Amino acid sequence: MRVFFDTSAFVKRYIEEPGADKVIEICMKAEELVLNVICLPDTELR
Template sequence: MLVFFDSSAFVKRYINESGTDQVLDWCDKATEIGLASIILPEIISAFCRLRRESKISEAQYRQLKSLLLTDIEDASLCDLAPTISALENNTLRAMDAIHIASAIIMKADIFISADKRQCEAAVQTGLRVESLF
C-alpha cells in the first residue's frame, strides 16, 4: 500500500506529539511511502526551529536529520506536480496544494495530514484521507 504523508504528518515520525502513534502505525502498514519533494526542507526547517527554541539539542538535531535523510532514501518522491487545479478549487497554500497533487500523481492509497483544510481539499479531489487532528 502506498501511503502518502504531507510534512505536517511525517514530522510526527521524528517528534513525539499528538498523532505520532498513528503515523508510526501507517509507516508499518505501508509497502511504499510517498512524499512530495518539498518535504525535506519543510521538516529540516521544523527541526531547526526546535533547535533554535532549545526544545532539542544540537546532537538531537543531527540525529533527527540523519534519520530523516535515511528514511527518505527508500521513499518515493514526486518532484513536480500540477498544483493549479488544487489551488483554483480550494483555499490552499501553495505547499499544501503540492502535497495533494503529488499524492494524486503517485496514486496514493491513503493521504495523511495534520492540516484540517488540506484534508478537506484532499477529500474533494477523491483521495482517501487519514487526518491527524
C-alpha cells in the same frame, strides 16, 4: 499500500507529538512511503 505524507504528518514519524502513534502504525503497515521533495524544505527541526 502506498502512503503519502505531507510535512505535518512526516514530522510525526520522527517527533513525538499528538498523532505520532497513528502515523507510526500506518508506516508499519505500508509497503511504500512517499514524500514529496517540496516537504523537505518545509521541515525545520529545532
